[in-house]
Amino acid sequence: MNAPAPIHFHANVRRVVANPALRASFRGAMDFLMAKRAVQFPDADAFEALRTQGEQIRQHSLSRLPDLLELLETNLVRNGIQVHWAETPDEACRLIIDIAARAGGNLVVKGKSMVSEEIELNHALEAAGIAALESDMGEYIVQLAGEKPSHIIMPAIHKTKEEIARLFADKVPGVDYTDSVDELIQIGRRVLREKFRDTKIGLSGVNIAVAETGTLCLVENEGNGRMCTTVPDVHIAITGIEKVVDKLEQVPPLLTLLTRSATGQAATTYFNWISGPRREGGGELDGPREVHLVLLDNGRSGAYADARLRATLQCIRCGACMNHCPVYARIGGHAYGTTYPGPIGTIVSPHLLGLEASADLVTASSLCGACGEVCPVKIPIPDLLLQLRQQSQGHSAAPLLPGAGSGRKTLQSISYALFAWLYSRPSLYRLFSLAATRLRGLTPSWQGPWTHSRAALRPAARSLHERMKSRGGSPG
Numbered sequence: 375m376n377a378p379a380p381i382h383f384h385a386n387v388r389r390v391v392a393n394p395a396l397r398a399s400f401r402g403a404m405d406f407l408m409a410k411r412a413v414q415f416p417d418a419d420a421f422e423a424l425r426t427q428g429e430q431i432r433q434h435s436l437s438r439l440p441d442l443l444e445l446l447e448t449n450l451v452r453n454g455i456q457v458h459w460a461e462t463p464d465e466a467c468r469l470i471i472d473i474a475a476r477a478g479g480n481l482v483v484k485g486k487s488m489v490s491e492e493i494e495l496n497h498a499l500e501a502a503g504i505a506a507l508e509s510d511m512g513e514y515i516v517q518l519a520g521e522k523p524s525h526i527i528m529p530a531i532h533k534t535k536e537e538i539a540r541l542f543a544d545k546v547p548g549v550d551y552t553d554s555v556d557e558l559i560q561i562g563r564r565v566l567r568e569k570f571r572d573t574k575i576g577l578s579g580v581n582i583a584v585a586e587t588g589t590l591c592l593v594e595n596e597g598n599g600r601m602c603t604t605v606p607d608v609h610i611a612i613t614g615i616e617k618v619v620d621k622l623e624q625v626p627p628l629l630t631l632l633t634r635s636a637t638g639q640a641a642t643t644y645f646n647w648i649s650g651p652r653r654e655g656g657g658e659l660d661g662p663r664e665v666h667l668v669l670l671d672n673g674r675s676g677a678y679a680d681a682r683l684r685a686t687l688q689c690i691r692c693g694a695c696m697n698h699c700p701v702y703a704r705i706g707g708h709a710y711g712t713t714y715p716g717p718i719g720t721i722v723s724p725h726l727l728g729l730e731a732s733a734d735l736v737t738a739s740s741l742c743g744a745c746g747e748v749c750p751v752k753i754p755i756p757d758l759l760l761q762l763r764q765q766s767q768g769h770s771a772a773p774l775l776p777g778a779g780s781g782r783k784t785l786q787s788i789s790y791a792l793f794a795w796l797y798s799r800p801s802l803y804r805l806f807s808l809a810a811t812r813l814r815g816l817t818p819s820w821q822g823p824w825t826h827s828r829a830a831l832r833p834a835a836r837s838l839h840e841r842m843k844s845r846g847g848s849p850g
């Protein structure tokens with residue numbers, strides 16, 4: 375596999391912040407989602423207790439990850455589900471293409487799956503002569519537009535209904551412009567129903583995989599997930615290796631945290647338990663004849679191996695950290711240039727892409743802490759970001775992520791080294807402060823990117839020591 379291309383985060387951000395309509399659209403959408411979530415957690419103590427339970431379940435699962443994955447495989451196979459392991463996105467794509475080819479299908483209808491975005495499955499299928507059709511309405515919209523999702527839960531949240539109306543009129547045969555949301559949904563539904571009838575292969579993600587029973591859990595609101603997993607002859611599920619939990623009883627607390635945090639719903643419209651293919655001998659008339667699960671690593675075992683970064687894998691992909699992030703709310707998902715944007719993306723992407731490609735991303739946070747406070751499974755996102763920043767600068771002990779040290783900039787390193795040298799020599803430092811305060815008029819008005827949107831930094835007229843002395847205090 376080729377090394378991932380560097381992400382041009384700063385250039386992307388400049389483009390987005392110059393688009394006031396897009397910024398207003400994101401701001402409005404994030405405010406809406408935050409308000410909906412807040413209604414679901416009216417009692418701070420109850421929320422905290424539930425978060426603690428969610429955190430414990432995820433930490434317990436990760437502490438037993440290798441064992442649970444083995445148990446999951448054993449029970450899935452016992453249930454008739456075929457299990458495939460993929461270390462890289464290429465391997466995962468190849469596995470899925472092979473399954474599709476064996477099934478004799480030239481169309482895969484997909485339910486929502488961020489992991490399939492992560493492995494760029496649609497491109498791989500297309501290159502193998504197999505069409506991929508997104509059936510989640512948001513994913514269908516971004517696929518029609520030739521774009522990528524801008525949010526992990528609401529892929530088309532960056533689009534206004536007028537933009538969607540124009541898109542449907544341009545791209546869906548026989549459709550006239552309408553900006554009625556109900557009519558747009560009906561149009562999408564009509565197109566997709568036809569495809570569900572015709573396809574042999576459905577693909578979905580997995581929200582939670584239960585090791586003790588070999589069950590795959592899938593939440594959704596549109597019913598398309600249920601169609602993808604039951605109508606076609608072959609169902610392929612794909613997920614990251616971290617999504618496993620030990621016991622069935624651990625599912626309800628995680629689900630309630632997930633749906634409330636993600637969309638502000640006490641429960642989603644559909645909850646699918648997938649526990650095997652159709653049992654024809656048992657007289658079952660519905661369901662796929664084959665069910666496959668592809669378990670993807672793609673850097674996750676590296677995160678698992680580093681105790682400082684393992685908490686990254688606790689994520690249940692609710693998107694709440696994105697909705698509450700002041701950076702994401704201003705720039706939206708596309709600016710990050712990664713499958714997973716926002717705070718969760720800044721801590722996950724370095725594992726998937728290496729630190730060289732994602733060096734800018736780990737700086738894409740004000741460290742205000744909002745993400746960590748709303749995370750339903752208490753992932754300490756700001757702490758993880760600091761860890762990643764240290765690795766990016768090469769200031770961390772092993773184990774290190776690929777690309778560690780690549781974020782280091784020569785001028786920055788020299789400046790910090792000089793400052794450390796000066797600061798550890800009190801007499802010289804005082805002399806420097808005195809000179810800086812007296813010569814402040816010579817400070818340049820242009821100071822690189824800092825002065826793009828801020829006033830130039832100038833030393834104060836008097837140093838702190840002088841000010842304290844003049845008040846009769848001691849600078850210590």
Ligand code: SF4
Binds near residue numbers: 693718745748
């Ligand atoms: S990091 Fe936490 S808040 Fe963000 S998507 Fe994952 S579970 Fe949700």
